Amino acid sequence: MRPDTRSELAQRLFHYLDTGTTAMADAMFRNPVAAYTSEERLALEKRVLFRQCPLLVAFSSQLAASGSYLTDDDAGTPILLVRSASGRLHAFANVCRHRGARVADGCGIKRAFGCPYHGWTYDLDGALVDIPGEEGFAGLPRHEHGLRPLAVVEKYGLVWVRPDATPVDIDAHLAGLGPELESFGFERWHHFETRTLRPRINWKMAVDTFLEAYHLAVLHARSVSPIFIGNLCASDAFGPHHRMIAVRRSFADARDRRDAARDFLRHTIELYTLFPNTVFVHQADHVEVWRMFPGERPDAATVHLSLYVPEAPATDKARQHWAANVQLALDAVDTEDFRLGEGIQRGFASGAQDHVTYGRNEPALIHFHRSLERALGVERRESA
Numbered sequence: 415m416r417p418d419t420r421s422e423l424a425q426r427l428f429h430y431l432d433t434g435t436t437a438m439a440d441a442m443f444r445n446p447v448a449a450y451t452s453e454e455r456l457a458l459e460k461r462v463l464f465r466q467c468p469l470l471v472a473f474s475s476q477l478a479a480s481g482s483y484l485t486d487d488d489a490g491t492p493i494l495l496v497r498s499a500s501g502r503l504h505a506f507a508n509v510c511r512h513r514g515a516r517v518a519d520g521c522g523i524k525r526a527f528g529c530p531y532h533g534w535t536y537d538l539d540g541a542l543v544d545i546p547g548e549e550g551f552a553g554l555p556r557h558e559h560g561l562r563p564l565a566v567v568e569k570y571g572l573v574w575v576r577p578d579a580t581p582v583d584i585d586a587h588l589a590g591l592g593p594e595l596e597s598f599g600f601e602r603w604h605h606f607e608t609r610t611l612r613p614r615i616n617w618k619m620a621v622d623t624f625l626e627a628y629h630l631a632v633l634h635a636r637s638v639s640p641i642f643i644g645n646l647c648a649s650d651a652f653g654p655h656h657r658m659i660a661v662r663r664s665f666a667d668a669r670d671r672r673d674a675a676r677d678f679l680r681h682t683i684e685l686y687t688l689f690p691n692t693v694f695v696h697q698a699d700h701v702e703v704w705r706m707f708p709g710e711r712p713d714a715a716t717v718h719l720s721l722y723v724p725e726a727p728a729t730d731k732a733r734q735h736w737a738a739n740v741q742l743a744l745d746a747v748d749t750e751d752f753r754l755g756e757g758i759q760r761g762f763a764s765g766a767q768d769h770v771t772y773g774r775n776e777p778a779l780i781h782f783h784r785s786l787e788r789a790l791g792v793e794r795r796e797s798a
């Protein structure tokens with residue numbers, strides 16, 4: 415983030431503090447409960463959001479060496495990311511062109527991908543280079559049987575894949591957020607750990623968790639609330655994406671406000687929603703990246719939490735420090751937010767109400783659901 419952006423945000427947040435206010439949306443927003451429970455809505459989201467949007471899959475640094483690869487399956491399309499010998503990053507459908515087996519699992523470094531079924535082999539550029547028992551396939555045009563490429567973009571140290579293979583203009587997609595992402599220098603960051611959760615909630619409810627500070631004082635009374643101020647945030651939209659800043663109590667307590675503004679990061683938490691399914695939580699010295707995916711049913715989600723840190727930990731003490739940060743994040747989000755969400759999801763099935771209401775003091779939440787409706791083509795006129 416640019417220093418002048420931080421100082422403008424600091425002024426805005428001091429104003430909210432002084433006046434007992436917070437960022438407000440234009441109007442309340444009523445969302446039909448069906449957005450979280452309907453099979454049709456889920457199918458539409460999978461088709462539009464998880465095939466036709468660029469999805470953040472990894473940081474470039476996870477695929478630094480040539481031959482490094484990783485697989486990612488939760489969007490519905492099995493994705494294989496590979497760094498070629500020339501340094502170019504490829505994304506392929508992780509599907510053998512013989513009879514469809516997965517050619518790789520997990521992550522690591524390879525010189526080629528040998529299919530575990532009959533041994534067809536692909537090089538790092540996806541070309542089919544070996545067919546055991548080739549006389550059985552005489553005349554098969556090898557060059558037409560390379561791994562199927564998907565659209566991939568590597569920029570700002572981040573990697574996006576669009577599963578339907580349509581080329582991506584990432585800066586157009588980011589709608590002005592690119593320079594801010596660039597300022598983090600993510601290409602130098604180190605992937606510490608990824609943990610996977612499977613809460614029994616709709617995937618959007620997992621995103622919702624991060625999009626308002628209204629619940630901090632009550633739900634997180636004993637965990638997060640002693641550190642952060644509830645119901646106070648700054649909110650800025652970038653196309654369908656969003657930046658929300660919440661503040662620590664230390665920000666309000668700072669005697670010298672110019673110092674607090676200069677030391678903005680120490681006193682705040684910066685949450686970026688990268689539409690449609692990723693949330694960056696930037697705290698003073700690390701970034702949590704939360705990626706949410708729909709499950710088989712509307713009430714099931716897969717959530718990956720990845721912790722990225724400025725440099726690879728060199729000592730046990732450093733490793734323990736980052737492991738404790740992972741645990742802290744899981745303690746609040748999994749044991750408090752997601753458990754509560756599972757109760758909400760069961761309550762939805764009761765038919766007690768046909769809509770939920772997002773308040774004007776929950777602008778990021780409203781922006782997310784408006785952006786979803788726009789992307790899905792299900793916009794409604796009513797908003798309050």
Ligand code: FES
Nearest residue numbers: 510512513529532
């Ligand atoms: S399915 Fe891959 S070699 Fe047969």
Ligand SMILES: [Fe+2]
Nearest residue numbers: 623629634751
């Ligand atoms: Fe929470």
